[in-house]
Amino acid sequence: MVNGERQEATQSKLRGSCPSCEQEVVAKCGPLKIWHWAHKGKRNCDPWWEPETPWHRAWKDHFPAEWREAIQWSTSGEKHIADVRNAAGLVIEFQRSAISPLERMAREAFYEHLIWVVDGTRLKNDIPRFERGAKDLRGAIRSGYFMTRLPEECFPQTWIACSKPVFFDFGGHDGDHDRRSPMASGGNLWCLLPGRVDGNAVIARMSKTQFLEGAHQFAQAFPNHSILEEIAADITARREAERQAQIEYARRVRFFNATRRRPRF
Ligand SMILES: [Zn+2]
Structure with a gap:
């Protein structure tokens, strides 16, 4: 000031x-x-302070100045500076350096409506890990959503058990294509959603443009948690269809055997 x-x-x-x-x-x-x-x-x-880098700066510059470095108080009088808080109250924290699980959890508890944006290029292995891990992603019910039982094969361990969505920024811009890292290029952010569906982590792919639109207008963390319920319902429906198909198959086999054994004359 x-x-x-x-x-x-x-x-x-x-x-x-x-x-x-x-x-x-x-x-x-x-x-x-x-x-x-x-x-x-x-x-x-602020003990949560992280020295600002060009990466932070570039992200924060997408938002109006009055949303940046927003001071937030808790009811108990604790105070922290959020990297960005939009007009609807959603907090966006841009994290580049390593963070301890305790501090991560403290911040997630402090900011009710929070999304993380993490620099996915900090360590040498970050992109190669993602390229290997992303091969095993399975598509989910909606386009742009994926499932995996082993999210730690895609993302750094620190972020696996988050209770808020974590967007990994692997660098690159919309439309870029890098042969050596096809999944990480193209300016997409990859979001690990909190919670699991039937033992699966859910991952969303989102363009930076799409992300910024959401980050400017939403009051609550996105992608909306209801996608997990949708995926769970889809899995249950598929299982039920499979069970019905098995019952039907068993019935036909019984019928076939019964008719075969019956003497013809
Ligand atoms: Zn100060």
């Missing part, structure tokens, strides 16, 4: 105050690092 207004770091040594802890911050606008505000001294006010 500079003179009572939110402002970007645009000029070196400009001073302001942090909207969260109200301590003094100073603008760092050098030639090497992305321009940013820094707290004086080394202390950061």
